[in-house]
Amino acid sequence: MDNQETAARIVRFSKTGGPEVLQIELVEIQAPGPQEVSIRVKAIGLNRADTMYRMGVYMEQPVFPAKLGYEAAGVVEAVGTEVKGIQVGDKVSVLPAFSLLQYATYGELIVVPAYTIQKHPAVLSFEEAAAVWTSFLSVYGMLIEAAKLRAGEYVVITAASSSAGLAAIQLTNYAGGIPIAVTSSAGKREALLKAGAAHVILAGELSLTQEILKITAGKGADVALDPVGGPQFAPLVRAIREKGRIFVYGALNMTAAEFPTLDVLLKTPTISGYNAMDVLGNPPVLSAAIQYIIGGIAEGKLKPIVGRTFPFEQIVEATKYLESNQQMGKIVVTV
Known part of the structure; x- marks a missing residue:
């Protein structure tokens, strides 16, 4: 591959x-290196990690001028000399398995490592394909790989209307579990039930602990997935069963959370911080996760829900909408 650049x-x-x-800036994009692929982007998936990186509170600190973005779908435009199994013209999506200091997806034309390329199922549109991997891989890692979710187990899902929350509802049902959705918006109750939640709890309306215990006949939930934290965390711990599993994978509420020491001592739950790299950085687990998700999509049991799309020129407006917490599903930017 030569060193030709394209604006x-x-x-x-x-x-x-x-x-x-x-x-939005016009820049010269280098041709892909030996193990890279360039993609003419059709859709970009927005994620909370993008927001944290832009604000300087992510696990990596931006080096300016900085690029961002973990997810995209589009058409392969060029391939590196050592790339196998990927051809110009292939319709593909990108796994979020790279450093933002090296690669990014917010652009008309992007270059990414060949190992991040997936030929997504044909039943998905570009917009849906750009909304699959971050949410579904993260939730797979928590529910299927780490929690070993069993049929009949109750799963509490906070921030349930987010793309990850909706993926968690679908994956819980796919594995035979019982999803309990928690949302801060009364207007989202019916939509969450339609999306597959067996129960919906409105955060702040009633006691979260009591509502979960009521639904689970006093036993407590088996698993909880929480990207919120803050004041809601302690009631969530109190609602978990003995030896239950709690996964914290975000911090939408930056308020310091109370740690219910006595409940932890009595119930001895497993409380884990979770990062998608637990899947993305483990090739055998990643391969199993991809096959599981693709299988669910093929069966019609799993499908990313796109909440709203924005044109590329409205990237600022799209990001503001993501951060307003109004959405029901993934925010996608079309190019």
Whole structure:
């Protein structure tokens, strides 16, 4: 592959801050290296990790001018000399398995490592394909790989209307579990039931602990997936059964959470921080997860829910909408 460059619009930022720091700039994109692939992007999936990185509170600190974005779907435009099994013209999506210091997906034309490329199922649109991997792989890692979810077990899912929350509802049902959705919006109750939640609890309306215990006939939930934290965390711990499993995979509420020491001593639950790299960084687990998810999609049991789309030119507005917590599903930017 030669070193020819192509001009394309990408999103960059030169300082940390709110969505308004994002700028669309015309830059020269280098041809892919020996083990890289270039993609003409059709859709970009937005994630909370993008927000945290832009604000400077992520596990990596941006180096300016910084790019961002973990998910995209599009058409292969060029392949590196050592790449096998991928051809120009293939319709593909990108696994979020790279450092934002090296690669990014917010752009018309992107270059990514060949190992991140997936030929997504044909039943998915580009918008849906851009919404699959971060959410479903993360939830697979928690529910299927780590929690070993069994049929009949209760799973509490907070921030249930997010893309990860909706993926958790679907994967819980697919594995035979019973999803209990928690949302802060009364207007989302019916939509969550339609999305497959067996029960919906409105956060702040009633005692979260009491509602979960009522649903589970006093036993407590078997598993909880929590990307919120804050004041809601202690009631969640109190609602878990003895030897239950709690996964914290986000911090939507940055308020310090109370740690219910006595409940932890009495119930001895497993409380784990969770990062998608637990799947993405483990090739055998990643391979199993991809096959499991593709199988569920083929059966019609799993499907990413796109909440709203924005054109590429409205990347700032799309990001503001993501951070407003109004959405029901994934926010996708079309290119």
